[in-house]
Amino acid sequence: MTWGDGDGFVTCELGHKHWGRYGAAGLLPYHDGYVLLQHRAKVTIGGGTWGAFGGARRRGEDPVAAALRETAEESTLDASEVTLRGLMHEDHGGWSYDTVIATAPALLEVRPASWESKGAAWVPVDEVAEHNLFEPFAKAWPRLRQALRRPVLVVDGANVMGSRADGWWRDRAGASARLRDQLGAVDRYTGIAPFDVAIPEKVLVVEGKARNIGPGDTDVRVVSAEADGDDKIVETAASIVAEGPDVLCLVVTADRELRRRCVAVGAEVTGPRWLLNQIAPKAVDTPG
Template sequence: MTGDRASEATPRPVQRDLNPGDAWVETPTGERYWGRFGAAGVLAFDERRGVLLQHRAEWSHHGGTWGIPGGALHAGESPLDGALREAAEEAGVPRASVRPRCFWLVDRDVWSYTTVVVDVEDPFEPVPGDAESLELRWVAIEDVDDLVLHPAFAQAWPSLRRSLSRRPHLLVDAANVVGSVPDGWWRDRQGAVERLVRRLAALDRAGVAAPALGLEGASWHPRIEVVVEGVARGAAGSGEVALITALGSGDDAIEARARALTAAGATPVVVTSDRALRERATAAGAAVHGATWLLDLLADVDR
């Protein structure tokens, strides 16, 4: 759920380790929200089965409604870590089986709730880990509105649903981006590409602010692919960033990949300052940003 507002009934305690974050936060106007350090939850999306929803136990807040696994954050815990921990505790969601897609934030000044939308990369069956669930179920996107939803989740669902149709992919023209900074890259093009890949891996972990991608939400984790050519073909990649080795022209490889992603329903974002390639990428259905756009994002992560 996104925003757990207090009701008159007090939730029944569950058998967990005591967490100082398990407490109510009260706003100046008297509203109360669960989670002294904020709260977070996971909306897991499986392209074949839909989204994972939790049928809340009758004794719980808004019992009997459907929402997502989540709960109070621990002190110093990031929303991502807290959301994945709660999803593992309540629904048996394996952290290694999912990849963050985007984050949505509800901010009440004194309290916040973060919904982490994740893609299921290794299918799993949910398993109730405590007494908070009547049922855990994969629900087709088109069937979600047929359920009695937790009020906060119902309010957030239209935006969350739109995010499930957005799959941004960064296609990075390595030669153009590396060549835009006069740091001696010409002496070691392979090494320069590898430095870029390491910085892109850090960007993958940090995420990209939604406005930078023209998307809704707080931040996104686009999949990142780097196209290399020429003497840089031997560059080493990383687990987070995919390297595409162009057998011929790098521009041809980027255009072909952009067309393939567009046809698959993804949203390619080509990063290059080359005018001719920008025109080809646009014609292939991609959004286009220049090298400076990406370098500014990387600089923010470096700080």
């Protein structure tokens, strides 16, 4: 590790002594039933135990940035190879810990790279609890293992657009492109259980005059319905669910019949207001 202004001990409001004056953060990469753990060197706090790579945040440093920086300092993992999926947050009052959940494309070879790490290993999720775990990680693990998923948002463009009075009826393609850009601009979402903060892939289903808007400059996957928009949304949700048990597909629509059909194929559902509050909080109920 290189010295940072967050290095130091604090006592939280629960009376524990913790490392990290501005809190701490760690990275938990996941691939196909395995998580990457750090075997902590004897000389560290909790020496000889297993936990997530990570460490103290610097003043004002985002927990994701801190987790990636610390992991890069402590291991040979190339952070650009993992995809961020969400955060789990623990607040002790005066100290907090964020675990950043990510997925890896394979069981990448990772070696320790600093004196703090004795080893690195991909551990089967079912065997994690059998390891001698770093105490804070042991406490967090039951929640963390629920969050080893890939969240995907599927947005019913016509329905979400229709739920805000911003003049969309005058220019459906323009309003759809605006929705797409707002979706693209926001990466972190609250209210997607079990994550405290989810970083989902985003899919926008468009139809009619909005059919040809494309992805623009965003990372949003835009799916065009050539015929019925509802059928396309169900088909899209079903194919995402079919990718495997680690995928969490959340469809955003207020349409009751469509919600029923999406739940029937294994997706979860939520309403437009939730989404609008995340991507454009000030625009809700303020036309113009």
